[in-house]
Amino acid sequence: MKTIKSSLKNKxxxxxxxxxxxxxxxxxxxxxxxxxxxxxxxxxxxxxxxxSGSGKSTLMHIIGLLxxxxxGRVLLxxxxxxxxxxxxxxxxxxxxxxxxxQQFNLLARTPSLENAMLxxxxxxxxxxxxxxxxxxxxxxxxxxxxxKNTPAQLSxxxxxxxxxxxxxxxxxxIILADEPTGNLDSKSGKEIIELFHYLNKKxxxxxxxxxxxxxxxxxxxxxxxxxxxxxxxxxL
Amino acid sequence: xxxxxxxxLIKSSFxxxxxxxxxxxxxxxxxxxxxxxxxxxxxxGNGLKGYIEQQFDALGANSxxxxxxxxxxxxxxxxxxxxATAMTTSFTQKDFNLLNRKLKNSVIMPxxxxxxxxxxxxxxxxxxxxxxxxxxxxxxNNVIPSNGNGRWFxxxxxxxxxxxxxxxxxxxxxxxxxxxxxxxxxxxxxxxFKVIGVVDQKGASMGGPSVDDAVYxxxxxxxxxxxxxxxxxxxxxxxxKDSVESTKKEITKIMLEKYDSxxxxxxxxxxxxxxxxxxxxxxxxxxxxxxxxxxxxxGIGIMNIxxxxxxxxxxxxxxxxxxxxxxxxxxxxxxxxxxxxxxxGGVVGIMIGWLGSLGINNFFPAKVTLSSVIIAFGVxxxxxxxxxxxxxxxxxxxxxxxxxxxx
Numbered sequence: 001m002k003t004i005k006s007s008l009k010n011k012x013x014x015x016x017x018x019x020x021x022x023x024x025x026x027x028x029x030x031x032x033x034x035x036x037x038x039x040x041x042x043x044x045x046x047x048x049x050x051x052s053g054s055g056k057s058t059l060m061h062i063i064g065l066l067x068x069x070x071x072g073r074v075l076l077x078x079x080x081x082x083x084x085x086x087x088x089x090x091x092x093x094x095x096x097x098x099x100x101x102q103q104f105n106l107l108a109r110t111p112s113l114e115n116a117m118l119x120x121x122x123x124x125x126x127x128x129x130x131x132x133x134x135x136x137x138x139x140x141x142x143x144x145x146x147x148k149n150t151p152a153q154l155s156x157x158x159x160x161x162x163x164x165x166x167x168x169x170x171x172x173x174i175i176l177a178d179e180p181t182g183n184l185d186s187k188s189g190k191e192i193i194e195l196f197h198y199l200n201k202k203x204x205x206x207x208x209x210x211x212x213x214x215x216x217x218x219x220x221x222x223x224x225x226x227x228x229x230x231x232x233x234x235x236l
Numbered sequence: 237x238x239x240x241x242x243x244x245l246i247k248s249s250f251x252x253x254x255x256x257x258x259x260x261x262x263x264x265x266x267x268x269x270x271x272x273x274x275x276x277x278x279x280x281g282n283g284l285k286g287y288i289e290q291q292f293d294a295l296g297a298n299s300x301x302x303x304x305x306x307x308x309x310x311x312x313x314x315x316x317x318x319x320a321t322a323m324t325t326s327f328t329q330k331d332f333n334l335l336n337r338k339l340k341n342s343v344i345m346p347x348x349x350x351x352x353x354x355x356x357x358x359x360x361x362x363x364x365x366x367x368x369x370x371x372x373x374x375x376x377n378n379v380i381p382s383n384g385n386g387r388w389f390x391x392x393x394x395x396x397x398x399x400x401x402x403x404x405x406x407x408x409x410x411x412x413x414x415x416x417x418x419x420x421x422x423x424x425x426x427x428x429f430k431v432i433g434v435v436d437q438k439g440a441s442m443g444g445p446s447v448d449d450a451v452y453x454x455x456x457x458x459x460x461x462x463x464x465x466x467x468x469x470x471x472x473x474x475x476x477k478d479s480v481e482s483t484k485k486e487i488t489k490i491m492l493e494k495y496d497s498x499x500x501x502x503x504x505x506x507x508x509x510x511x512x513x514x515x516x517x518x519x520x521x522x523x524x525x526x527x528x529x530x531x532x533x534x535g536i537g538i539m540n541i542x543x544x545x546x547x548x549x550x551x552x553x554x555x556x557x558x559x560x561x562x563x564x565x566x567x568x569x570x571x572x573x574x575x576x577x578x579x580x581g582g583v584v585g586i587m588i589g590w591l592g593s594l595g596i597n598n599f600f601p602a603k604v605t606l607s608s609v610i611i612a613f614g615v616x617x618x619x620x621x622x623x624x625x626x627x628x629x630x631x632x633x634x635x636x637x638x639x640x641x642x643x
Contacts, residue, residue, distance in 0.1 A: 066558060066636045087562040094560020101640065105555040109255050121240040121248075122560040166559070 012078070013173055013206050014040040014063060019072035021058050021229075032058040033069070034229035040208065042173070045200045047209040047220035055229040057178075060210045064097060064176050065089045077173070094122050098167030102179035104159045106151040106166075112138060113147040116165040123170055137165035141195060157188025164195060174206045175199065181216060193219050240565060242572075249573040252549075253580075263541040264581030266534025267619065271585025271612045272592065273527035278608040279593035281520025283601030285513050292509045298477050299376060300342075300484055300504045302327070302470040302491065307501040314511055326466035331494065335470065338490050342483055343473040345373045346455055350462035354451065355423040356411035364407070366424065366451045368458025369471075370394055374402075376473055379435045379447060386418035386433030394454035399429045405437040406448035425461055429453070480504050531615060534581060535623035542574050542627035546634075553631050554639025567632035574624025575617055582616030 021033040032055045040046055050056045061067040062074060065081060074082045081092065093099075098119075106115045116134040125133065138147055141161040151159050160180060167175055177196065181189030193216070199205045209220055217223045223235040240248075253260050304326055308314060327346075335344050348368045354361045374380040374388035381387060381402065389400050401422065408417040408431070417431045438447040459465050474483040487502050546553070553566055586609055593602040 061637050064558070066640075087564075090557065090560050090562040093558060099558050101555075103551075105551060105640070107552060107555075110251070118556070119559040121244055122556075122562070122565060123239065127241075127244075170560075 011042045012039050013042040013044075013076070014208075015073075015075040016062070017073040017075070019059075019062060019069040019074065021055075021062065021067070022070040031229050033062070035072070036226070036229070036231055037072075038224060038231065038234075040174075040206060042206055043200070043204045044222060045196070045207045045209070045220045046222045046224060047211060047217035048224045048226060049211055049214055049217040050226035050232070052212060054226045056210055056212070056226050058229075059226060060176065060178055060208075063208060064099065065093050090122070094119055095170055096173050098164075098170070098172035098175045100160070100163050100167050100175065100177040100180045102182040104151070104156075104163045104183070106159055106162055108152070109150050111148045111150055112143060112154070112162045112165075115151070115162050116169055118166060119170050125170075133169050134165065137168045138162070140168070141165045155188065156184045157191055160184060160188070160192050161195065164192070164199075168199070172205070174208060176208050176210070178210045179212070180209070181213075182211075189216075239562075242568075245565075245569050245572050246576070249569060249576055252545075253573060253576055259541065260577060260580065263538055263577055264534070264584065266530060266537040267578050267581025267616050268534075268585040268588065270527060270530035270534050271582050271616055272589040273530065274524045274612050274615075275586055275589025275604060275608055276592045276596070276602070277523045277527055278520055279589070279602040279604040280596065280600065281516055281523075282605050282608075283593075283597065283603040284516050286603055287601040288512055288516070289509060292505045298474040298480050298504075300472040300474055300480060300487065300502060301508075302472070302487060303501050303503070304468070304499065305501065306498045307503065308507070308511060314515070326468055327470065327500075328467065329465045331491075332467060332470070334494075335472070335487070335490060339472065339483065339486065341475040341479070343372050343376075345370050345376060345471040345473070346467040347373070347469040347471060348455060348458050348462065348467055350458055352424050352461060354407075354411065356417075356420065358413060359411050361407060361410055364449075364451055366401075366453055366458055366461060368453050368455040370455055372473065373452075373471065376471060377447075379450075379452065381418075381433035382436050385416075385436065386431070388433055389452075389454050394456050397456045397460060398454065399427060399457060400432045400453065401429045402433040402435060402452040403431055404435050404446070404448045404450040406446070407451060408434040427461075528615070531619055535578065535619040538574055538577050538581075538620060539623035539626055541577075542570065542624060543630065545573070546570065546627050546631045549631075550634060550639045550642040553634050554636045554642065557634070557636035558640060563632040566634075567628045570628035570631045571621065571624045574628065575620035578620030578623070579613065579617045582613045585616065586612055 016036055016038050019033050019036045020031060023030045023032055034055075036055075036059060048056050048059060058067070062069055065074075065076075069082055072082070073080050076092065076096065081089065084092070107118070113131065113134050116138055117130050120130045120133065135144070135147065138144055141164050143158060143161055143165065146154060146158060146162075151162070154162065160183075175196070180196075181192055184192065196207050196209065197219070200207050207220070209217070211217050224231060225233040225235065332344065332346050346369065350366050350368075351363050352366060354364050371389065371391040371394065379388070379402070386402070388402060389398070393400055401424075403411070403417055411417060411422060412420055417434050420431050422429050422431060435447055435450070453461075472483065472487065474480045484502050484504060491500050491502065556566060589612075590604050590609075593604050596602045
């Protein structure tokens with residue numbers, strides 16, 4: 001821990017305290033998360049890994065403010081967000097978090113530039129500033145010459161980079177990536193991971209990478225292994 | 237502040253609608269048909285009204301009619317039993333004399349009618365109405381033959397019971413297909429009559445017999461043919477337009493001396509016109525209402541497609557929510573799409589209805605009014621809102637996790 005602490009700003013950006021998520025189906029209860037506590041520091045590159053059914057997706061949804069815990073607290077920059085209203089959560093997701101999905105989830109038949117601009121639609125950014133911001137982010141991910149291409153005209157790696165540009169437009173503190181290389185060939189996957197390293201090291205962005213692939217998880221500074229809804233091991 | 241702004245939402249709605257052009261047109265078809273038929277039907281109703289007004293103008297503004305029976309009910313519509321009473325009652329020569337004596341400044345024209353077969357050398361016309369009146373009737377009803385088509389009969393011919401007739405354009409053609417009827421002989425009830433004139437073609441009339449099918453003869457001649465001196469109607473020409481009301485009151489007073497108030501009706505053309513217009517109005521509203529049912533069907537079509545769209549775009553909704561769209565933004569987005577679909581249908585329907593009414597206008601009077609266009613557009617937009625709410629709410633309530641997982 002000491003080596004990381006020395007190299008990064010010592011500030012907790014996200015903290016989970018004894019988070020429990022219970023699913024009820026019929027008469028049976030199932031704890032997808034069973035008392036998870038963790039801290040993520042600003043500027044960290046953390047991966048969360050575990051076998052399928054371990055609860056890592058549920059954990060990812062709770063970290064991404066897409067779901068509320070059944071009990072326990074979620075603190076984002078020291079603020080308890082577990083009891084916020086849906087509109088407030090939407091606003092935090094918009095400003096503080098950037099999502100990257102396995103399926104890219106780009107709008108079909110829509111040019112890259114507009115796909116990248118999408119989160120700005122729901123923010124306070126002035127209309128006149130939206131295009132320049134999106135263009136800047138697409139340039140950063142190396143797609144300055146593909147701004148007019150629709151997803152169908154892009155390779156998987158390029159599509160994922162558009163999705164990363166989209167995640168970056170609102171200048172989020174945390175980037176949350178859910179199996180970002182799952183649909184890519186190994187070369188494109190490597191390029192995406194390199195991009196994450198760049199965003200982490202050069203821009204100091206906190207990156208949370210969720211994957212079942214232990215080799216990929218090793219790319220991070222820290223690995224959290226989850227099993228049966230509990231943190232199994234924290235690997236430094 | 238609303239995020240995203242309405243114009244951003246409209247832009248993105250247009251984009252997603254334009255991705256499915258074929259579906260958009262098919263979805264709007266119900267609204268298109270509904271709006272087009274409403275526009276078309278109201279245009280026919282309006283055209284009809286205008287046409288009838290025109291016809292009444294030709295009839296002369298200061299004509300007053302006295303008919304047997306009660307024609308109008310208290311609301312200004314036509315009385316239910318007017319037809320029955322009109323058939324059973326008529327006026328007499330004494331009434332004519334009385335009116336003539338008391339109304340010094342007005343011209344009084346008695347009108348009677350009978351039915352008989354009319355024969356020429358070429359054809360026979362069975363059970364035809366023959367209308368009898370006086371010289372002034374020709375001018376008053378605008379049926380004086382134009383130059384070259386003979387003449388109208390005179391009061392002298394009426395006094396002398398001269399066997400002369402004036403034929404309508406169509407009936408003249410039927411009886412004398414090969415040459416002009418003027419100067420020819422026809423036979424009615426065994427008596428020979430001379431055709432002294434043919435009225436110019438007037439075209440179809442709404443309701444009632446057309447002038448083109450009419451046969452006119454002097455009043456006295458028709459009385460002889462009918463075998464009685466009954467008078468069906470009086471047409472009274474008031475001295476001028478301003479004296480119409482006072483003359484009507486005077487006539488009513490005179491008639492009340494002899495008859496019950498239910499036994500006769502004194503009216504002028506404007507009254508008749510407003511009654512006919514109110515009937516056309518009711519018909520137009522009724523027919524348009526039936527056509528408007530298809531707007532509801534169209535609205536259900538839009539709701540159906542919007543529900544499909546919400547299912548199809550579940551992932552997109554999930555994504556939008558994940559990156560910061562709050563529920564209301566999603567709701568408004570899908571509502572706007574439904575409204576665009578329905579108002580697109582409205583605009584196309586208005587255009588089709590308008591073109592249709594232009595086409596129909598060649599055969600039948602039709603006129604599109606601005607108010608019907610505004611109402612049709614408003615209603616189609618409203619349909620979009622009403623039927624868009626259910627799918628839009630469904631979209632806004634989707635959980636982002638479920639939506640993102642959706643395959």
